[in-house]
């Protein structure tokens with residue numbers, strides 16, 4: 001073959017190859033829906049592919065609203081109880097009313113929800129964490145260690161006998177007002193220490209310091225048609 005012809009032939013092959021490879025590049029399909037990025041604290045939900053990603057922010061909003069309502073109610077009642085009955089009186093008040101108040105907020109809500117406070121060190125054994133909650137409690141502790149601060153929330157898919165549900169969790173931090181009942185035992189007045197021990201013989205919710213991670217408040221939300229994939 002003439003050298004000139006050979007050059008023409010090989011460059012033809014090269015052009016054909018480039019075209020072929022070029023054609024195999026996946027073209028973006030304008031019809032395919034673009035997945036929004038996975039919101040913070042929802043990696044488990046995104047991976048599960050049970051919940052529509054574009055609905056996750058709305059679940060966060062619903063969770064925040066319901067847990068806000070519980071926390072505001074409990075705090076208001078706690079402050080009023082301490083003011084009118086003193087710390088020991090407020091302990092009695094918490095022990096008889098905290099769970100009833102939780103149920104009241106729950107039943108007054110516009111949709112069926114399940115509210116709970118829990119911790120790895122509980123005072124009331126009725127607040128002990130289940131396996132799902134224990135995983136999330138540990139997750140918050142690890143995140144605090146890794147990032148130096150607590151994430152604002154976590155979303156978890158709960159499956160089992162019932163239809164899938166989503167739990168929204170938010171962390172509780174020890175504030176100054178909490179210390180009189182959850183602070184160091186050594187700094188509690190004798191009468192208070194004795195009253196707590198009498199009501200809660202298995203109490204582990206003491207010796208906390210200001211800004212410690214105390215536990216979680218969580219709400220379980222049911223998933224409507226609109227949220228499910």
Ligand code: HEC
Pocket residue numbers: 078082087090091094095098099117118119121122123124125127172173174175177178179180181182205214215216
């Ligand atoms: C007057 C005493 C008192 C104060 C102040 C107080 N608590 Fe408690 N706390 C209790 C008692 C009693 C219980 C157990 C009864 C219950 O609430 O279910 C409890 C339970 C809890 C629980 C549920 C888990 C468990 O240990 O049983 C959490 C979470 C909690 N407290 C957080 C806080 C935080 C956060 C503050 C400050 C904003 C606070 N508490 C202030 C007395 C107190």
